[in-house]
Amino acid sequence: MKFNSRQKSQGKHQKNPWKSEINDIVRGVCGGFLFGIPLLYTMEVWWIGSSATPMMMLVALVLTFIVIYLLMRTEGFRKPKRFSRRYQSLTETVEAMGIGLICSAFVLLLLQEISWGVSLKEALGKIIYESVPFSLGVALANQLLGENGNNPPDNRTSRQDDAVDDNATFSDLSATLIGAIVIGFNIAPTDEVAMLAAAVSPPWLLAIIATSLLISYGVVFQAGFSAQDKRRQHKGIFQKPFSETMICYLISLIAAAIMLGFFQKLTWDDSWTIWLEHTLILGLPATIGGAAGRLAI
Structure with a gap:
């Protein structure tokens, strides 16, 4: 056999x-x-x-x-x-x-x-x-x-209970937030984000958004890393590949904005366009960190 x-x-x-x-x-x-x-x-x-x-x-x-x-x-x-x-x-x-x-x-x-x-x-x-x-x-x-690494097996798909599905969703969202903070926290207090934001035009910001989403999807659902097939079978609210990628990207952006505010790189006196530009720039590494966080659970 x-x-x-x-x-x-x-x-x-x-x-x-x-x-x-x-x-x-x-x-x-x-x-x-x-x-x-x-x-x-x-x-x-x-x-x-x-x-x-x-x-x-x-x-x-x-x-x-x-x-x-x-x-x-x-x-x-x-x-x-x-x-x-x-x-x-x-x-x-x-x-x-x-x-x-x-x-x-x-x-x-x-x-x-x-x-x-x-x-x-x-x-x-x-x-x-x-x-x-x-x-x-x-x-x-x-x-x-x-798949043969040290990541624990993902057995959440073997349970059909709604509470378990909600818990799987919460685990993914929490892991995304933690991963985004771990990567973004080292970058947010530096001057690089402001330098990059000053040089990037709106079309390039759209390209950054698309790149962030593609990398996040690829890392979790396409690259063949830990428990990829099982992740596709999750039944939580945001557990489908497209919806999970989108909601986790939004969480990564929120984490990026909070970190920029925490380190006083952005203030309430700044315009919404400045907030958007800086957040999208930091959102790229934060999104990758969030994807890595989901692989770890």
Whole structure:
């Protein structure tokens, strides 16, 4: 029976190679965002990247490659192993670094830290230095957040009682709030949020909203992390993928606004547009933290 089930599983992966490939990449991207987003809100890293020489960039890439390769030797971000351990570790290392570079470039562009007015050398320096934590997140995605990790099994779906469903909803909302605070609390008192908000235009704010929602959905419901299939079966008020993603995003935004007010980065004298801009900027990492919080329960 074990042999037959293993054959069915392997056949399933072989029948849907493109779907499996996309899921692997989504898992790596989500892992990169979970681990890499805090440093993207650190101006010191922007400055280091801006002033980095080509030799420093090369050294950063080489060191990152070595570390990622060693991590990939233990597991990697792909679930089924398709090649020999050594060959797969090498290819996954290159892919992880590629994902890290693309994700960091995307977010830096989204936050307007790189634009057409930035020199190629400065843009490359920022992207390379910011890609390091992203690549580490890709490499660690399965080990720390995979189905075989230390996350407790989610058995809430085995109960049909309304009170239990309400409790599952409350648990998710609470976990979202806690995760948003854990990530956002380190960023809210800094000057980076105000700097980014001053440079971002309304179309880019809409792009930030869309990115926040997509990452939150991907982390919880698409990346194949802990108890993903069971989460889709929850029957609480806000337990469907779309409604849960939307309500948890609103909670993350509320948490972001409260943290900005707590640290006096925003006051009642500020206009609603300033509140909105700052909240949406901080809402991106807060939303990712909220998604991580839901994975932890």
